Amino acid sequence: MALDVIGAGFGRTGTLSLKLALEKLGFNKTYHMMEWFKNPDHLELWEQALSRGSCDWDLLFTGYRASVDWPACSYWRQLADYYPNAKVILSTRDADSWFDSVHQTIFPSSIKAAASEDAFTRRWAQCSNQLVWENTFNGEVENRDKAIACYHAHIETVTNTIESSRLLVFEAAQGWQPLCDFLGCELPQEPYPRVNSSEEFQKR
Secondary structure (H helix, E strand, O other): OOOOEEEOOOOOOOHHHHHHHHHHOOOOOEEOHHHHHHOHHHHHHHHHHHHHOOOOHHHHOOOOOEEOOOOHHHHHHHHHHHOOOOEEEEEOOOHHHHHHHHHHOHHHHHHHHOOOOOHHHHHHHHHHHHHHHHHHOOOOOOOHHHHHHHHHHHHHHHHHHOOHHHEEEEOHHHOHHHHHHHHOOOOOOOOOOOOOOHHHHHHO
């Protein structure tokens, strides 16, 4: 099964809400960082992607129709080439609120995980931290100006690379309409998902 939708947006841009929205629209299942937690056997494939720039994408995404969030969004270019018929969604939000959210949630939790007594947790954190904090942000994610510059540069690169007919730049606040129009889906009668706020993440 090939991916039909590729999420190119960084984590903390409403990606978990987007995962739930896509699954509501029939794109079952949608890969998110949380899927990595549920599938420890995927770690070896992500380690291969980290070292080689790719892995067996078909094997990794067996049973999935879409991907969002890290680690998959780090390979948006490779996935867009590998699945040429897939549409690309670039989730975004205000850059300052994105930076604050990252530092209230996934950055401290991933640093803590890297020091875990559990061997698998350490190995997972080392892989994800290398991929995201080191490779994506050049180790400068704690520097607000540099991290936000990287965030903006990513958006610019995606929008300049993917043809407009294949790309949706999307904010969760826009709700269902642009997403359904882009994917050719019927408009759900329920509110667009709103999950995984910084407060919810910290409680969890």
